[in-house]
Amino acid sequence: MSKVKYYYDSETLSYRKIERKKRRTFKYISLFLLASALFGFLFVFIASQYIESPKEKALKRELSNMQLQFQLLNKKMDETQDVLANIEERDNAIYRLYFEANPIPEEQRKAGFGGINRYKDLEGFDNSKLIIESHRRMDILQKQIVVQSRSLDEIATLAKDKEKFLASIPAIQPVNNAELTRMASGYGYRTDPFTKVRKFHFGMDFTAPRGTPVYASGDGVVTRADNRATGYGKHIRIDHGYGYVSLYAHLYNYNVRANQKVKRGDLIGFVGSTGRSEAPHLHYEIFKDGERINPINFYYGNLSAEEFSDLLEKASLENQSLD
Known part of the structure; x- marks a missing residue:
């Protein structure tokens, strides 16, 4: 009251x-x-x-955890970038160089994203700068990985082609050294055995007894096995691809037929003295893009350094050819 x-x-x-x-x-x-x-x-x-409320404290902890996760993500991206940079360096300096492919320009590997602002939806937040930078780095990293992946796909294709190329080009002596009497004449100016006139000899002559096996010097397809070429007598031609063709002349007999596929080292014929020949021997030629070249550079597959040096010395002598 x-x-x-x-x-x-x-x-x-x-x-x-x-x-x-x-x-x-x-x-x-x-x-x-x-x-x-x-x-x-x-x-x-x-x-x-x-004074923070429980909800604010929870949100603050969540935000702090998010910042930590973005920092860890950026650290992992740094590590990934280092690994990728090492792969890119080997790709340009080793792999692509070995397979004779042009290196990928640095600006192509690390190009950014121009044009529209693709991160507009991430603006306006307290940590927008951190989020946008992480997304930007991730996008560039993904693009670099795509570029590198495509490059490795190309390298894999080139490696297969290189393997096929190395197997195809002439690389062995067509007559074994154990069955060879001597290397009679090399590529260059030699004396014609019939006219005694100095003329250019476009192949190498390997002296061996009649019936000595003759081997394919590389993988390919037999394009000719006949005696319808002037002077060569019975001869074989093998198309190795990549512009290379090998020719084996003055044969005694064939062991292959036209359009037959052969592998390096396959027995294709036998030494003889058919056609314009003075004695049993194998006349061996190599064509590159239709031009006859020196076969001396195509024996790395089965000759040692000493054997090749000896062959090179004998082939350089200006003597009389056998055809």
């Missing part, structure tokens, strides 16, 4: 009861409520600035 208050009225010389007006009471209540509201708002504001 509220207390009743009085005041002393000097005119009537008596105590009179204090009557509180309703308007004033409403005013006091309004001021109290307003002050309370302001105080409450101020309290909430200060609390929000200095």
Whole structure:
């Protein structure tokens, strides 16, 4: 129960009861409520600035964890970039060089992404810079991996072609050294055995007894096995692909036929003295893109360094050919 208050009225010389007006009471209540509201708002504001709610703490931990994950991601991208850079260096300096392919330009490997802003949706956040940079690096890394993957696919194809090329080109002596009497004449100017005139000899003559086996010097397809070429007598021609053709002349007999596929080292015929020949021997020629070239450079497959040196010395002598 509220207390009743009085005041002393000097005119009537008596105590009179204090009557509180309703308007004033409403005013006091309004001021109290307003002050309370302001105080409450101020309290909430200060609390929000200095006191974290459980939800805010959880979000803050989540944000901190996200930043840590992005930092770890960037570290892993650095490591991946180092590994990829090593592969790219070997790709350009070893693999592509060995297979005679042009190196991939650096600007092509590490080109960025021009044009539209592909990271616009990631802008406007507190960590937008970190997120955008991570996405950008990831995109460039993915592009580099795609470029490198395609390069390795190309290298694999070139390796298969190289393997086929190395198996195809002439690379062995067509007559075994054990069955060879001597290397009679090499590529270059020699004396014609019939006219005694100095003329150019376009092949190499290997002297051997009649019937000595003759072997294919590389993989290929027999294009001719006949005696319809002037001077060669019975002869065989093998197309090795890549512009190379080998010719084996003055044969005694054939062991292959036209259009037959042969492998390096296959027995294709036998030494003879057919056609324009002075004695049993094998006349051996190599064509590259239709031009006859020196066969001396195509024996790396079965001759040692000493044997090749001896053959080179004998082939360089300007003597009399056998055809």
